[in-house]
Structure formats: structure tokens, C-alpha cells
Amino acid sequence: MYLTREEERIYNGEYGEVLEVAMNLLVSLGEIYGAERLVEISSAQVSGVSYKTIGEEGLNFLKDISKGDVKVAVPTTLNPAGMDLSRYEELNFPRDFVERQLEIIECFKKIGVEIGCTCTPYLSGNVPIYGDHIAWAESSAVSYANSVIGARTNREGGPSALASALIGKTPLYGYHLDENRMPSYTVEVETELKDISHYGALGSLVGRIVKNEVPYFIFKSPISRDKYTKLKALGASLAASGGVALYHVEGITPECKMGRIEIDTSERISIGREDIEEEYYRLNTTEERPDLICIGCPHCSLGEIKEVVDFIVKNNLGRTGFKCDLWVCTCIHIKAIADRMGYTTIIERAGGKVVCDTCMVVAPIEEIGYRNVATNSGKAAVYLPNFCSSNVIFDSTWEVLKKGL
Ligand code: F3S
8 A cells, every 4th residue: 555755654653653553553454455545534433432332441442542642633523422421420320330431531532532422423513525535433424424425434443433533544445436336226115204213114124135235215205304314314224234334315315416326227126115114023122111212313413302392292291201211312512402492401301311422322221220222213223132132112203202101
């Protein structure tokens, strides 16, 4: 792989051990995947933040990296941590876990990473523009950035995203190159999808079929209202059940609109109403009542929080409240607006919590004691049984909230 003089100096350790390790990691990756060179990135998004996922080993690695005075070279944000960084006590997070999680956050802070822990960086200030090269790690954010924004990123792991953040570059291969952005499956969606859970179920089903290839969607009925929230849900579950990092939607996503996509018609999938219903059935693993309802995987937009508020107001829940716990997960930026709009107050008076910085998958909900989790998210429904040993109730936003009455 070609390196500039400056890159070679970093590679050889002239700027210290941390940058040397980071550059060596990027070069190794580039060589494995046949990259000709590195390319500058406009931002990074780093995963491996929750103590639940990285454990003691990850914490020690971050302590080593943050010992000196090395800082990230480009704007860098974090994936969700294992807890709400402000309200961990009232949410009953175990004390040991809290201590470790705060140490992890401190390490990231020292190297200049922004402590806005979210899987929706594009809703909270880390917003690439069309054609930007970036190095992002969270699979749902990768999918959104590649597909809906038209930026370019591979599905980075935590260490490679962090290495790119420190160097400001990533190896030029995979989804950074035009030829790898062409679709290999055409998916015709014959039925009308309304709730975001329908898009989650669609993603879960199609992801299982196409695995890590690039699907091209044709929706026979237009995506109604709040299009981008629905694409957020679709991309998240495509990435969770398969390994999809990029999809296109006819007439909507930018590369399609610009006529840059050549469609390969050899692999066609047709999805009807029964297929979505069957996927709902598959994702539900219990008929018991939930002890936790979770909305916000990926993290909620303001519109999704408003939907919870509408439910509470319509059902007059200010008086009675939910009969189980409710987490509405979002980023701190969106919560600030929800606070101002009065949404947080309405949700919390009804017994719910607007939870920041974390989610039902990367938080240790099994240690807190939750067993049956109701969610409107296809991605969460795919992950919860394995990551949290949870039983899952999967349904539309409205139906999921009704389970708490
Ligand atoms: Fe985000 Fe957690 Fe879902 S990181 S995409 S809310 S599993």
C-alpha cells in the first residue's frame, strides 16, 4: 500500500507509539483488503464504548491510549455507553458497572472525543455530506450514512474507527469505491408499510436473505410521513440480521436519484403482507407481559418521542401511568429539545424515562432484572435474546405501548 512520507513517519513510530499502533492497524487492514492508499476522512464514529461490550480488557486498552497527549485528528463521536451518564443512580445501574463505565468515558474525553454517546450521530451534529469519506463503526449509523446521506464508510470495528480518528484517514477500499456500491439484489415491496416496526421487520427478513450484499428496494406504495425515521429503522435491522452496510431505495436515496446506480436484475425478491406478518411472528419470543418497554433503537428522533407523548395524552396516562418500566432512548441533543417541548415531563409523569447515552442492548438490563422486553425495533428484537437473554415482544409503536397499560 502506498504511504506518503508523513504517513511513513507515523508508521515508523516517529510521532509516538499510539499513532504508530493506529497507523499499523490501518495499513494492515488496507493490505488485507487491497487498498492502494489511505484517504482523508471528515469524521469518525467509534463503537466499543459500553463496559458490557468491551470489559476490563477494552478499558485497559483505552487507558494505555489516553496516557499521553495524543488527540483525535477529526471530529469524533461515540456509540452508546452502557448507561445514562447522568441518571445512572435512579435507573439502578450496578455500582461496579458505573465506576468502570465512567473510567471508559474519561479515557475518550482525554483524547478529544465528543461525549455525545449515540448511534444516531447524524441527528446530533456529526453529519457528513454526500460523497464524504468517513470511518464509522455503529452498524445502523454506517447504513444510514452510506445509504441515506450518500457518504462513504466501511463497517468499521471499534479499534479501526478509533485508529482512523487518531490518524484522520482510512484505507481506501470497500464502500469507499464506486464499484462496490452497486446493488446485487432487487427487493420489490408489494405491500404498504406504515409503522417503523414494519420497516424493522422488512430489514430483519431481507438482511437474513442478502447477508452482507447491497439491496435495491422498490416500494410499490410510497413511504408515508417521517421517511427518514423509517429508513433509519430499515437500515438498522438490515445490518443486524444480515451484515448490510449500504442499501438503495428507488427514487429516494441520493445515488439512485443521481442515476449512479446500475441495477443487477438477476436476484429479485418480492415481499408481501404475509411475509411481514411472518417476520413479526418470528421476532416475538414470548406472550408474557413486558417488564420493560423500550422505544428508540436506533435512538429516537424528536418525532418518535412525540409519538410516545401522543399515546400518553390520548390514553390519559398522566393519571394512571404505565404498569411496567418504559425507556425512551435518545441522544442528549434530542433530549434537550424534548425537555423544552415539555415531552420529557409528560413521559416521566406517566412513569417512563427519557434515557440518554445508552440503549436496551448495550446496557446491562439483565443485571438490572428485566426479562421480558417489548420493543418496536426490528434491530433490538434481533439482538435482545442473545445480548441480554431477554424474551421479546415485538410490535408497532402504539401496540407496544399498549402492553404497558
Ligand atoms: Fe443504537 Fe443500541 Fe439499537 S446502539 S441501534 S439503540 S442496539
